[in-house]
Amino acid sequence: MLNNINRSNCFIFGVILAIAFLVACGKSRPKTFTVGIINLTSSLDVVADGFKDGMAESGYVEGENIAYIYEGPTESIEALGPAIQRLIEAKPDLIFSITTPATILAKQAVEEIDTPIPIVFCPMTDPVDAGVVDNLRNPGGNITGVKVGGHVQKQVEWLVKIVPGVKRVFVPYNPNDKSGIQGLMQLQEIVARLGVEILVRETPTSKDVKKATTAIPEEAGAILMLPDNLIVSYVSDFSKAGIKRSLPTVSVSFDQVKAGTLIGYGFDNYSIGKQSARLADQILKGTKPGDLSVETADFFLTINLKTAKAIGLDIPNNILQQADNIIY
Template identity: 30%
Template sequence: MRRREFTGFVGWTIVGWPLLVHAQQGQSKKRIGVLIARPENDPEGEGYITAFHQALEQLGWKSSHNVEIIYRWTPGDVRLAEALAKELVAAGPDILVINATAGVIAARGVAGTIPIVMVAVADPVAQGFVHSLERPGGSITGFAVEEPEMGAKWVELLKEIAPKVRHITAIYNPNSSPSAGMFLPAMKNVEVPLSFELAVSQVRTEDDLERAITIAGGQQEGGLVFLPDSFTSSHRDMIANLVARQGLPAIYSTPAFVKSGGLIGYGFDRADIFRRSAGYVDLILKGEKPSQLPVQMPTKYELAINLRAAKALGLSVSPTLLARADEVIE
């Protein structure tokens, strides 16, 4: 049973606004603006930074020598994303790295001709960020996320770990994740074969979250699916506590939830996406055009299971499911 430990954010200085590090005499530093859809000091977000920095350094970009990086953080707050995107653009970056849909929407409106590498954005063609995955066109390219069929996969895993679930509520924030609804048709398609009834709860505030989870807790044999959404992912501890209080089995599209006490998580490795995004930053800073760089899909997915949460819910996790897990918390 393989376990993974979080690698902390060590040895890097985050450049703040409006204070910027001046280039060394005789050298011209490139400037990268990064917007991360997590709260500042969030362990998951710091993992993104570590992966991004390590990859940049391997490509020859070092903060002490030829690059400075300006970070901003937003916990799924659309208005804050708009304000921070303006701050990043005002700092005069050579390129922007923007995490999640709300951030890309905000950055696109103010970036002008500044290239944007989007990270973890659902269905960028349908959202109008690029013309196609193969030929993005314009000044935006980067890394998309799950296909719509993942909705069925989350339900299947929830039913596998909690077979008695008969009423499943899908939760997401339509403001921070306007494309999350794309997963619902695939979930509806497996309602009959997997014997459950699907409900959808859109949340916009912490009060909405508490209300939605409480209502789901009142359902007989209820369960939850948390769809990809920077707002809910930025409230992992709160959500895991509320779900545990209601005694509900839940699956999360971000595996990091299991570290907060969540039962099971399945989704792509977001740190790996940030690592790969450094390659596109390198190419664009060296003269490649975003319009010619195809949008890429995830290549690494992770399944995480929390046995303590399973025990508290009276669930027995099958050896087959455990053998498939990348991370198990006991």
């Protein structure tokens, strides 16, 4: 009788071990995702930082369940194509494209492969006009992201409020960047109503932009930088030129104001990176990119009081109270 009980116990114990072994073998290791990042300019590296932090907040831990492929900013449009091809050859689960030129080229390259890689983009002024998505609510295809357009008109309005009497604004302009083209169109729509004249100078190359920083027209009463990656990569140069001439400078983001411009109205680079991560998370969990509406970034007013003091400008308290960020 005792032997039968022992044999029964041994049998049950053996079954439990077998089940435990099968369960252990059946457990799959958590999937590790690979995300490729393509970026045109070092001034937007903070967007990539925001994206990674946003992904971490959604549970993607680098080195555990996510890996990033990022060679760093290409610093030229010509280098984007080869960099994108290298990303595609690595077969990532998703591509995060930073800037309009990077997104346009990434979309074109991905459409040529058998198994398209989903793309999340930011920042783009007008993804519909750029031909990246069909419409904002239903992007279609294999791409979605965050747009930042619509702030240029408010930039001019804030300039006129903060610097009453400004009549002529110097605008360096890159005709090779879709964002710059769209920004200039928005600018042209509002300046006549505000009684402001824009002095446009085409700067299609880095050499041209550098020259423009030292060739600001004498009649200019302010400098405005469009949402163009080539132009804003020289934000520090334009800020110094503005201070030297006691001219207010207007840009887009907090980082650009931190670099020395007087006023910034537009998106925050780090925040739009985190915003893009929320879209990427949904895609990696199975949602089709084309079913995710293109989101719009929040806009912020930033004022640099150090620059105001340097150019001899006193900004009223009622204006400062409306600012989202003030740099002292």
